[in-house]
Amino acid sequence: MTSDDSAPVGLRERRRRETLREVADAALTLFEERGVAATTVDEIAAAAGISPRTFFRYYPTKEHALFHEDETYRSIRVELVNDVRAGAALAPAIQHAWVRLFDDFDRRPDIRARVLRVRRVIESEPTLLARAVTNDIDNADELIDAAVDAAGADADVLTIRATVAAMDAIIRVVFGEWVRRSELGDAASAGEIYREVIAGLAPLGAHLSRDAGN
Amino acid sequence: MTSDDSAPVGLRERRRRETLREVADAALTLFEERGVAATTVDEIAAAAGISPRTFFRYYPTKEHALFHEDETYRSIRVELVNDVRAGAALAPAIQHAWVRLFDDFDRRPDIRARVLRVRRVIESEPTLLARAVTNDIDNADELIDAAVDAAGADADVLTIRATVAAMDAIIRVVFGEWVRRSELGDAASAGEIYREVIAGLAPLGAHLSRDAGN
DNA sequence: TGAGTATATGGCAGTGACTGCCAAGTTGGC
DNA sequence: GCCAACTTGGCAGTCACTGCCATATACTCA
Numbered sequence: 160m161t162s163d164d165s166a167p168v169g170l171r172e173r174r175r176r177e178t179l180r181e182v183a184d185a186a187l188t189l190f191e192e193r194g195v196a197a198t199t200v201d202e203i204a205a206a207a208g209i210s211p212r213t214f215f216r217y218y219p220t221k222e223h224a225l226f227h228e229d230e231t232y233r234s235i236r237v238e239l240v241n242d243v244r245a246g247a248a249l250a251p252a253i254q255h256a257w258v259r260l261f262d263d264f265d266r267r268p269d270i271r272a273r274v275l276r277v278r279r280v281i282e283s284e285p286t287l288l289a290r291a292v293t294n295d296i297d298n299a300d301e302l303i304d305a306a307v308d309a310a311g312a313d314a315d316v317l318t319i320r321a322t323v324a325a326m327d328a329i330i331r332v333v334f335g336e337w338v339r340r341s342e343l344g345d346a347a348s349a350g351e352i353y354r355e356v357i358a359g360l361a362p363l364g365a366h367l368s369r370d371a372g373n
Numbered sequence: 374m375t376s377d378d379s380a381p382v383g384l385r386e387r388r389r390r391e392t393l394r395e396v397a398d399a400a401l402t403l404f405e406e407r408g409v410a411a412t413t414v415d416e417i418a419a420a421a422g423i424s425p426r427t428f429f430r431y432y433p434t435k436e437h438a439l440f441h442e443d444e445t446y447r448s449i450r451v452e453l454v455n456d457v458r459a460g461a462a463l464a465p466a467i468q469h470a471w472v473r474l475f476d477d478f479d480r481r482p483d484i485r486a487r488v489l490r491v492r493r494v495i496e497s498e499p500t501l502l503a504r505a506v507t508n509d510i511d512n513a514d515e516l517i518d519a520a521v522d523a524a525g526a527d528a529d530v531l532t533i534r535a536t537v538a539a540m541d542a543i544i545r546v547v548f549g550e551w552v553r554r555s556e557l558g559d560a561a562s563a564g565e566i567y568r569e570v571i572a573g574l575a576p577l578g579a580h581l582s583r584d585a586g587n
Numbered sequence: 588t589g590a591g592t593a594t595a596t597g598g599c600a601g602t603g604a605c606t607g608c609c610a611a612g613t614t615g616g617c
Numbered sequence: 618g619c620c621a622a623c624t625t626g627g628c629a630g631t632c633a634c635t636g637c638c639a640t641a642t643a644c645t646c647a
Contacts, residue, residue, distance in 0.1 A: 171614065171623075199603065210626045215605065250580040288510065289503035296502060317566070318573030321546040325577060328542035332535045352531070357581065359532030363539060364581025366464040367574045385594075385643060413632065424597045429634065 182207040182217050183227035190225060190280045195287060222290045225277060231270055235260050236298060243305045249319060253302075253326045254357070257333075261350030271349075275341060282338045295327045329356060396421040396431050397441035404439060404494045409501060436504050439491060445484055449474050450512065457519045463533060467516075467540045468571070471547075475564035485563075489555060496552045502545075509541045543570060 185206035189198045200221050204214040218224040239256035243249060264271035281287045303323055307314045333353045340347035399420035403412045414435050418428040432438040453470035457463060478485035495501045516537055521528045547567045554561035 169615075175624095200605085201603085211604095212606095212626055212628095213624080216624080220604080248576075248580075250577050254580075285507050285511075289500075289507045292506040293499045293503040296499060315573055317546070317550055317570060318576075320549070321543050321570045321574055322577050324542040324546050325539045325574070328538040329535050332531070332538050335534070336531055356531060356535045359529055360535055360539070360581045362462075362532075363464050363536050364578040364583075366462075366468075367571065367578025368582065369578075383644070388643095389595090414634085415632085425633095426597055426599095426635095427595080430595075434633080 178207070178209065179217055179227060182209070182214065183224050186221060186224035187276060187280065191276065195222070195225075195280065195284050220290075222287055225280060225287065226290065226294055229270065229273070231263055231267070232260070232274075235263075236301075240302055240305045243302060244309055246309055249306050249322050250326065253323070257330060257353060258350060261348070261353060264349055275338070278334050278338050279342070282335055291331070295331070299323045299327060329360070332356060392421070392423065393431055393441060396423070396428065397438050400435065400438035401490060401494065405490065409436070409439075409494065409498050436501060439494060439501065440504070440508055443484065443487070445477060445481070446474070446488075449477075450515075454516055454519045457516060458523055460523055463520050463536050464540060467537070471544055471567060472564060475562070475567060478563055489552070492548050492552050493556070496549055505545070506541075509545070510538075513537045513541060543574070546570060 182203065186198070186203045189203055189206060192198075198221070200214055201211050203221060203224065204211045207214070209217075214221075214224075218227075235256055238259075239252060242252045242255070247255075264274070281291050299320075303316070303319055306319045306323075307316055310319070330353075333349060333356055336352050336356075337347055337349045340352070396417065400412070400417045403417055403420060406412075412435065414428055415425050417435060417438065418425045421428075423431075428435075432441075449470055452473075453466060456466045456469070461469075478488070495505050513534075517530070517533055520533045520537075521530055524533070544567075547563060547570055550566050550570075551561055551563045554566070
């Protein structure tokens with residue numbers, strides 16, 4: 160799975176990543192300007208200086224171009240998987256990973272700004288929200304596998320799946336609120352919103368622990 | 374919003390609902406037989422005895438035809454909204470609604486069978502899973518509004534949203550497991566799986582209540 | 588009951604996403 | 618500096634989806 164990290168990053172690979180990035184930027188800008196539905200692949204390709212045919216060799220759909228993942232994001236996910244594989248408790252580990260990402264936003268405003276732009280577009284179109292969810296689902300599999308492996312023989316896959324799904328859902332709410340507030344001129348911090356949500360979920364937590372024996 | 378329930382159900386409306394149902398059935402059968410991607414709208418339309426052009430007057434996309442909602446489902450959602458509007462605690466009310474639906478499955482095997490067929494198709498394609506999530510999000514709005522209204526002045530919209538999203542995520546896991554087990558020949562009961570999941574989530578619940586003050 | 592109006596249907600043409608195939612260039616290893 | 622591997626762009630084709638128009642069917646009210 161993650162075996163080709165050691166491959167020599169030649170000219171080809173470097174160019175590929177560059178193009179990937181340029182296409183993603185072109186797409187993001189056009190989506191913001193005129194909306195996703197009103198933006199054609201031809202336009203994105205033209206803006207990025209490639210042919211439409213080539214566009215589809217970089218991203219399978221125009222929506223995918225929006226979800227180009229930056230390094231920070233990926234590395235935090237890898238770290239999370241490693242932590243869980245090393246035996247960390249699932250829910251706290253997930254929480255820790257997100258807090259780390261949000262803290263990163265404070266240190267690196269460029270990343271924060273870009274993620275916010277992307278999230279704003281995502282929230283504006285249901286189809287993109289759907290695509291974001293499939294992304295979450297795909298990412299979740301890796302994490303679920305790690306948790307199952309870590310638990311060994313007495314792994315409770317069902318509970319693991321439910322835990323990851325619930326945490327993902329909560330994060331999606333956080334991002335949604337982040338966008339909403341920022342659109343109201345509120346220079347909201349994602350980390351703060353996350354903490355607010357967690358604090359508010361105490362009753363749900365109580366409900367879940369209480370009904371366990373039911 | 375729900376003001377046109379009193380409209381007289383004339384021939385037109387009756388036929389419309391019939392067609393809606395026939396198209397949904399045709400789509401479901403074809404999706405099962407050859408997969409969603411390999412099924413064209415033309416084929417669904419032909420199987421349902423309407424023109425392709427008319428198909429799009431009933432459902433905006435072929436995927437939507439799969440999510441045709443039956444009465445039971447809708448009525449339980451309406452009840453839930455009413456309960457919440459009447460002041461019921463959110464998480465328990467949601468749980469209660471689902472348990473009621475699952476109990477209904479035991480009483481009405483036809484409904485159970487159809488939901489299982491639909492869910493099986495949904496689980497087979499990530500894009501459908503995503504569409505299911507966006508559906509849930511759409512449905513959630515009504516419930517969220519009810520909860521906000523019920524809470525009055527001190528409504529915590531953010532927490533309400535998070536609670537609903539988390540519960541929805543859990544239900545999706547239940548459906549997923551239900552399909553998985555039934556495909557393994559296990560005549561699983563959705564209600565039982567739901568109870569299993571809730572029991573397993575005690576640690577998550579503890580985590581959420583513990584970190585509230587953090 | 589017989590207009591008259593609103594609505595449902597189907598066909599046609601058009602746009603845009605996406606794919607397979609082929610020809611022409613580019614890069615990397617030796 | 619040459620061969621093999623890979624990248625690119627153009628072309629043709631399929632399919633989802635929409636707007637427009639003519640025709641048919643259901644509701645309404647005089």
